[in-house]
Amino acid sequence: MRARRNAACFGGRSMHAAIVGWGKCLPPAVLTNQDLATFLPTDDEWITTRTGMKERRISHVSGIELAIVAARRAIACAGLRGEDIDLVIYGSCSNDEAVPNCASGVQRRIGAVRAAAFDVNTACTSFMYGLSIGTSLLRTGVARTAVVIGVELISRYMDWNDRNVAVLFGDGAAAVVLQSSHEECGVIAEKLQCYADARDILRVRGMGTMYANLGVPFGQTRWDFDGQEIFRRAVHGMSEASLEVLARTGVGLGELGLVVPHQANLRIIDAVAKRLGVERERVFLTVEKYGNMSSATAPVALVEAIEAGRVAPGGWLLMPAFGGGLTLSAHLIRWGDRVTPLGESDAELPPCPKSALELVEEIRAQKRAGEESAGRFAGLEFV
Ligand SMILES: CC(C)(COP(=O)(O)OP(=O)(O)OC[C@H]1O[C@@H](n2cnc3c(N)ncnc32)[C@H](O)[C@@H]1OP(=O)(O)O)[C@@H](O)C(=O)NCCC(=O)NCCS
Numbered sequence: 001m002r003a004r005r006n007a008a009c010f011g012g013r014s015m016h017a018a019i020v021g022w023g024k025c026l027p028p029a030v031l032t033n034q035d036l037a038t039f040l041p042t043d044d045e046w047i048t049t050r051t052g053m054k055e056r057r058i059s060h061v062s063g064i065e066l067a068i069v070a071a072r073r074a075i076a077c078a079g080l081r082g083e084d085i086d087l088v089i090y091g092s093c094s095n096d097e098a099v100p101n102c103a104s105g106v107q108r109r110i111g112a113v114r115a116a117a118f119d120v121n122t123a124c125t126s127f128m129y130g131l132s133i134g135t136s137l138l139r140t141g142v143a144r145t146a147v148v149i150g151v152e153l154i155s156r157y158m159d160w161n162d163r164n165v166a167v168l169f170g171d172g173a174a175a176v177v178l179q180s181s182h183e184e185c186g187v188i189a190e191k192l193q194c195y196a197d198a199r200d201i202l203r204v205r206g207m208g209t210m211y212a213n214l215g216v217p218f219g220q221t222r223w224d225f226d227g228q229e230i231f232r233r234a235v236h237g238m239s240e241a242s243l244e245v246l247a248r249t250g251v252g253l254g255e256l257g258l259v260v261p262h263q264a265n266l267r268i269i270d271a272v273a274k275r276l277g278v279e280r281e282r283v284f285l286t287v288e289k290y291g292n293m294s295s296a297t298a299p300v301a302l303v304e305a306i307e308a309g310r311v312a313p314g315g316w317l318l319m320p321a322f323g324g325g326l327t328l329s330a331h332l333i334r335w336g337d338r339v340t341p342l343g344e345s346d347a348e349l350p351p352c353p354k355s356a357l358e359l360v361e362e363i364r365a366q367k368r369a370g371e372e373s374a375g376r377f378a379g380l381e382f383v
Pocket residue numbers: 041042043046047050051124163164165167168202226227228230231234264265292322323324
């Protein structure tokens with residue numbers, strides 16, 4: 001089969017979107033499995049053996065604030081300034097506000113005065129879909145330098161009374177900078193898909209205008225979550241998408257330097273690696289430290305893999321992911337020459353005066369205050 005890789009042609013030369021900067025922002029407050037067991041019928045042993053998770057972060061600031069710090073660090077890493085950026089993509093499903101979009105909030109604070117800015121929501125795959133869109137806009141010459149962000153503030157939308165979901169998620173952000181390049185690097189090929197027939201198995205009731213119309217206060221959420229079915233679909237989807245991308249490009253499993261997957265559950269990652277025939281040593285893991293940060297998960301893992309020296313110059317990376325929808329994706333990335341930052345940003349979050357448990361207790365208290373709205377979720381008709 002003839003290898004097929006995505007690139008647009010300019011003046012007879014293929015255009016690509018190199019990843020030239022990377023940065024992350026993890027809020028400092030750590031919520032442990034033991035913390036969760038203080039208010040939920042769960043324990044460290046159950047969470048560790050079923051998910052591989054030990055800790056997750058809870059943010060004391062907004063999603064945009066996390067995103068700004070991650071973006072600034074990524075831009076400095078690329079040796080650029082905010083005004084060099086002409087495209088800002090904000091991947092998230094827990095946006096601080098809908099209008100104006102969150103990307104414009106980042107754009108303003110990084111000083112990217114010439115940029116276009118928009119939000120992407122495909123749940124946990126939002127960063128990966130944003131990476132595809134950003135790469136395409138650079139390949140076609142619409143933009144030359146983009147910042148793509150994955151950011152999530154899941155703690156505000158969590159149903160902290162539901163042990164099925166509350167133990168799985170955390171907050172965080174990470175960003176990459178893309179730059180037009182004639183080198184064959186950046187995203188070389190990807191598969192994007194959505195199992196829309198399964199859109200009901202992961203739904204957060206309480207996020208969106210239909211709930212506001214019912215008088216449900218902000219953050220008063222209930223999760224529809226069929227963990228086992230999501231598990232099955234995730235393993236199938238990420239494996240099939242990965243194999244398809246490899247087959248399409250002619251890149252062999254043996255050539256892959258590292259797999260950096262979405263991290264929703266260690267057992268899902270292990271099952272995907274087994275189906276692909278990739279050993280654990282070539283899979284990069286963050287799930288123990290951060291849990292599932294939805295769209296921030298994959299980019300945070302990517303940044304930490306680079307920082308840990310696990311990404312080789314010119315190496316091949318595979319990034320499979322899935323999320324609500326059920327959206328799924330697999331990106332095959334060829335790294336460029338540089339694996340070290342060109343510069344460092346002084347961007348920092350303000351100090352957090354509270355423990356993660358105190359932050360969660362505050363969110364739980366707000367929810368208790370609005371609890372009478374819970375009955376309004378019953379009998380809703382969904383598409
Ligand atoms: C959620 C998940 C960890 C559950 O693991 P599992 O092995 O499938 O566990 P089960 O659903 O079979 O539940 C087993 C039991 O543990 C219980 N349980 C669920 N959460 C628990 C918790 N935090 N602590 C203790 N017990 C828990 C269940 O109630 C169930 O009890 P029952 O048998 O008495 O009904 C797993 O299905 C998963 O990771 N799914 C996908 C996650 C995901 O998609 N995340 C977001 C998408 S990006």
